[in-house]
Amino acid sequence: MSFEDLWPGLLPVGRARGGGYRRFSWTEADRECRAWFAQEAVRRGLTLERDRNGNLVAWWDTSADGDSGAPGDEGRADDGRRPDLLDDVGGGRRDAVLTGSHLDSVPDGGAYDGPLGVVSALAAIDLMRERGVTPSRPLGVAVFTEEEGARFGVACLGSRLMTGAIDPDRARGLRDGDGVSWADAIAAEGYDPGAIGPDPAFLGRVGCFVELHVEQGRVLDAPVGVGSAIWPHGRWRFDFTGQGNHAGTTLLGDRRDPMLPFARTVLAAREAAERYDAVATMGKVRVTPNGVNAIPSEVRAWLDTRAPDDAAVRATVAAIAAVAEEAAGWHGVDVGLSEESYTEVVDFHVDLRDRLVKTLGGAPVLPTGAGHDAGILSAHVPTAMLFVRNPTGVSHAPEEYAEPADCRAGAEALAAVLTDLACR
Ligand code: GLV
Ligand code: MN
Ligand code: MN
Numbered sequence: 443m444s445f446e447d448l449w450p451g452l453l454p455v456g457r458a459r460g461g462g463y464r465r466f467s468w469t470e471a472d473r474e475c476r477a478w479f480a481q482e483a484v485r486r487g488l489t490l491e492r493d494r495n496g497n498l499v500a501w502w503d504t505s506a507d508g509d510s511g512a513p514g515d516e517g518r519a520d521d522g523r524r525p526d527l528l529d530d531v532g533g534g535r536r537d538a539v540l541t542g543s544h545l546d547s548v549p550d551g552g553a554y555d556g557p558l559g560v561v562s563a564l565a566a567i568d569l570m571r572e573r574g575v576t577p578s579r580p581l582g583v584a585v586f587t588e589e590e591g592a593r594f595g596v597a598c599l600g601s602r603l604m605t606g607a608i609d610p611d612r613a614r615g616l617r618d619g620d621g622v623s624w625a626d627a628i629a630a631e632g633y634d635p636g637a638i639g640p641d642p643a644f645l646g647r648v649g650c651f652v653e654l655h656v657e658q659g660r661v662l663d664a665p666v667g668v669g670s671a672i673w674p675h676g677r678w679r680f681d682f683t684g685q686g687n688h689a690g691t692t693l694l695g696d697r698r699d700p701m702l703p704f705a706r707t708v709l710a711a712r713e714a715a716e717r718y719d720a721v722a723t724m725g726k727v728r729v730t731p732n733g734v735n736a737i738p739s740e741v742r743a744w745l746d747t748r749a750p751d752d753a754a755v756r757a758t759v760a761a762i763a764a765v766a767e768e769a770a771g772w773h774g775v776d777v778g779l780s781e782e783s784y785t786e787v788v789d790f791h792v793d794l795r796d797r798l799v800k801t802l803g804g805a806p807v808l809p810t811g812a813g814h815d816a817g818i819l820s821a822h823v824p825t826a827m828l829f830v831r832n833p834t835g836v837s838h839a840p841e842e843y844a845e846p847a848d849c850r851a852g853a854e855a856l857a858a859v860l861t862d863l864a865c866r
Pocket of ligand 2: 548555590838
């Protein structure tokens with residue numbers, strides 16, 4: 443099927459009234475996305491694997507001996523092939539080529555962030571088949587779970603669990619806004635919460651990972667580009683605790699209002715970001731009890747900070763934290779700060795990146811400030827990214843967009859890259 447034939451199948455799933463998407467992990471919309479993926483895998487005769495961590499992989503099995511390419515299968519012995527990038531890394535055992543992305547969304551997110559990579563991967567397989575291309579290596583399409591961290595707070599949770607980048611105990615205890623734990627949420631879907639965690643058997647099979655993604659800014663001025671790096675980024679949580687009280691009867695001097703240091707902290711985030719050439723965002727806040735005529739007892743607020751280098755991120759967060767503490771002191775409020783996740787700078791595998799650029803006849807190379815499962819996997823396997831142009835430059839919002847012609851070009855580019863990587 444062409445990209446255009448595939449894309450509408452997923453479009454209505456999880457779309458909210460304002461046009462944005464709410465595809466949160468382990469909700470009905472997420473189940474529908476997974477069912478759609480399973481159906482497309484079956485339609486293509488791909489072998490669907492469900493790993494221990496909630497991630498899905500559909501494998502194109504072309505080997506004569508029925509090796510599914512799935513985690514746990516024995517790797518093929520040296521077959522006399524010319525050593526290349528994949529063999530160099532794993533001595534011939536790490537021979538699978540993995541592509542894919544994620545299907546979950548941020549609250550009221552766009553249609554393309556994640557799904558574009560999954561749909562393009564399936565379209566690329568169809569293009570390869572139409573052209574009579576048969577991979578000589580296992581080729582997998584992955585759907586990573588909870589990439590956005592929109593429900594449980596830690597981005598790229600599925601790939602972090604798989605690679606050991608998060609402690610399984612911590613993951614089990616992550617809670618959504620209603621207090622449901624990750625352990626309970628996955629148990630309800632039939633997973634064993636005790637079995638989550640690093641999956642070296644899976645990673646040991648993967649020779650390289652290529653994630654196609656919509657570009658999330660306006661930098662890319664060609665249909666398709668190749669990723670060079672991901673800015674270091676992280677999430678921090680401020681807990682401002684004061685004294686809930688009456689809005690009419692409590693004199694200003696008697697108040698311990700956590701909203702005041704919170705407000706100062708929001709402004710400090712902007713100031714610090716400007717000072718250190720970073721970006722800082724406070725886009726989520728939870729006020730308790732959230733009443734018009736009550737001084738809040740608690741304000742919980744999240745900070746997202748990113749910059750081209752780790753030092754700038756750390757300096758930005760330290761400056762914001764200092765202001766938060768000072769302002770909390772002025773208002774008799776307690777403040778706690780915790781780091782919920784951090785991803786260091788990612789420089790994608792240079793040989794793989796160059797190989798993609800060459801395969802695509804000299805595509806532009808660009809870094810990104812957005813986080814991706816590719817960034818998590820890159821610490822373990824050679825990893826690269828393809829970006830598809832976004833004319834609005836908007837992402838994590840309903841206006842996120844890519845032209846159909848650019849989406850087609852993305853699927854073509856991915857097919858060319860997978861053909862190059864998986865067919866030699
Ligand atoms: C994910 O898209 C992120 O960059 O937060
Ligand atoms: Mn995103
Ligand atoms: Mn994404």
